[in-house]
Amino acid sequence: MKPVIEMKNITKRFPGIVANDNVTLSLEKGEIHALLGENGAGKSTLMSILFGLYEPDEGTIxxxxxxxxxxDPNDANRYGIGMVHQHFKLVDNFTVLENILLGIEPTExxxxxxxxxxxxVEELSKQYNFNIDPDAKIEDISVGMQQRVEIIKMLxxxxxxxxxxEPTAVLTPQEIDELMKIMHQLVSEGKSIIFITHKLNEIKHVADRVTILRKGKYISTVDVENTTVEMMSELMVGRKVNLSLELEPKETGKTVLKVRNLSYNPLNPAAKSLANLNFDLKEGEILGIAGIxxxxxxxxxxxxxxxxxxxxGTIELNGEDVSKASIRHRNTHGLAHIPEDRQKHGLVLDFSLSENFALQTYFEDAYQKNGMIDFDKREQHAKQLxxxxxxxxxxxxxxxxxSMSGGNQQKAIVAREMERDHNVLIAVQPTRGLDVGAIExxxxxxxxxxxxxxxxxxxxLEMNEVLGLSDRILVMYKGEFVGALNPKEITEQDLGLYMAGVKKEAVDYEK
Incomplete structure (x- = not known):
């Protein structure tokens, strides 16, 4: 029986890089086939060729x-090929229904x-237990719900x-479990799935076979059942990876971030409220915030x-009340921030890499003179990072x-924020979208x-990341702190109970 998809000897070049170098991939009917590789290995490019967003320079499909x-994607749809992109292709101020029908609008x-x-649309939502309101606006629903809209668009x-x-990059653990069930259901109904990821445990959980790419080249295709996570990791990065870190005991220093009675009552009903939050953050510690x-x-x-x-409430940064201070003031007075949404709050997508590296420093003396940017210094700084x-x-x-992969966009933000002058780093989902080598x-x-x-x-949102990297953990539930925990004394199960609101305790912010 012929594969439903066979991509043979695909090569795709961009200025300065060969994104796919003689890559071959086959997909059997009714299988979940994982496509694994480091950030920038060429996974998304290969699938963008299959979906008609790019044409290959060489090779056949x-x-x-x-x-x-x-x-183009219309050709792909005619051949029964659909794609849920890593960064969803939805119109925020359109309804769910309008987004699903975009491009194939029914008219009378x-x-x-x-x-x-x-x-x-309602039948599909019910069939897969999506519980989506067709009249809800995209901007008002969760990221997990937006992904379900993308799936219904395909169906x-x-x-x-x-x-x-990369369907799980922006999902909670609970949403990931639901997605895995949906993928199994789709395959049981005769669909075939290509699953781009670098999360090895998810491949073990859901995939039949996995094809590994490294730096644009085809490395191997193996049966998931007969391959360990360690073997896949080594094939992907070309070396052994160690994700277990032991934090050496360390004396903490002075308090550099002090939050007292912080509350937030949003006008937008889609936003969450905060209720009387208190905590101290000291030099030389990692304080993890856990929560669904x-x-x-x-x-x-x-x-x-x-x-x-x-x-x-009040926010003190290095002894100064910055409750009403501007973003730039906080940035230039010790605060660095790796944001949750790299494309919305972390980068200017149509700027160059060097311009993005300089977003918070271009006005400093090191990079300008008499109001004129020193472009040579900016380029030198970028090359170093x-x-x-x-x-x-x-x-x-x-x-x-x-034009960069999502993982390399993330690494660019991490580089910029860690390199510039700061003594407080707020890191939100710092390894979201990164491969195991980059996570390490x-x-x-x-x-x-x-x-x-x-x-x-x-x-x-990764419990093992919070438990493995934190000196202390605060758990949030419905806008409140419900637990202050020692990661060395609790299990993932204990942490999960606090995150779900089953366990609660009074939090002493001075500890």
Missing amino acids: EVNGQPVNIK KGIFKPNLARKR YRNNDILIFD EGNGQTELIYALTGLIDHTE IEQFDVRSGEGAKTKVR YIHRQIVNERDAGKAILMVS
């Missing part, structure tokens, strides 16, 4: 044994009639070959960094950030920051 020429006498398709178009590009997504972590970080104005943090980009410092490196950098006397406030 066959669908059900027949050669095809896929020039030339007039858009969305209700002609409403029943089918509504009767796609049988489904591409998921949507329990106020985002609002807390926005308030600390100045992205929103909190309603009550690219090399130090292994930020992979086709044209070096001149690369437009939009970023974890080491965070621990180095702590050992150098910096204070780190880390927010992560």
Whole structure:
């Protein structure tokens, strides 16, 4: 029986880089086939070729044994190929229904009639237990719900070959479990799935086979059942990876971030409120904030960094009340911030890498003179960070950030924030979208920051990351702190009970 998809000897070049170098991939009917590789290994490029976003420079594609020429996504849809992109292709101020029908709008006498398709959308939502309101606006629903909208878009178009590009990068653990169930259900109904990821445990949980790419080249295709996580990791990075870090006991220094009675009552009903939050952050410690997504972590970080104005309470940074201070003032007075949403708050996508590295420092004396930017110094600075943090980009410092992989965009932000002058680092999902090699490196950098006397406030949805990197843990539930925990004395199960609100305790912010 012929594979449903066969990509043979695919090569794709961009300025300064060969993204895919003679890559071959086959997908059998009814299988979940994982595509594994480091950030910038060429995974998304290969799938963008299959979906018609790029045309290959060399190589051929066959669908059900027949050669095809896929020039655009409309061609892909005609061959039954659909794709859920890593960064969703949704219009924020359109409704769920309008987004699903975009490009194939049902009309009557030339007039858009969305209700002609409403029943089918509602049936799909019910069939997969998505519980999506067709009339909700995209901007008002969670990231997990937005992903479900993308899946319904594929199913509504009767796609049988489904591409998921890093589908779990922005999901909570609970949403990831739900997605895995949905993928199994889709395959049981005769669909075939290509699953782009670098999360090895998810591959073990859901995939039948895995194809590994490294630096644009095909490395191997193996059966998941007969391959260990360690073997896949080594094939992906080309070396053994160690993600277990032991934090050496360390005396903490003075308090550098003091939060008292912080409350937030949002006007927007979609935002979460904060209720009377208190904590201290000291030099030489990593304070982990744990919680299921949507329990106020985002609002807390926005308030600390100045992205929103909190309603009550005070924020002291290095002894100064910065409750009303601007974002720039906080940045130039010791605060660095790795944001939750790298594209919305971390980067200017159409700027070059060197421009993005200089966003918070271009006005300083080191990079300007008499109001004129010193471009040579800026480029030199960018080249240093690219090399130090292994930020992979086709044209070096001149690369437009939009063209880089999500993982390398993340590494660029981490490089910029850790390198500039600060003594408090707020790191939100610092390894989101990174491969195991990059995770190992970023974890080491965070621990180095702590050992150098910096204070780190880390927010992560990954329980093993919070438990493995934190000196102390505060758990958030419905906008409150419900537990202050010692990571050496609790299990993932204990932490999960606090995160779910089953366990609660009074929190002493001075401990």
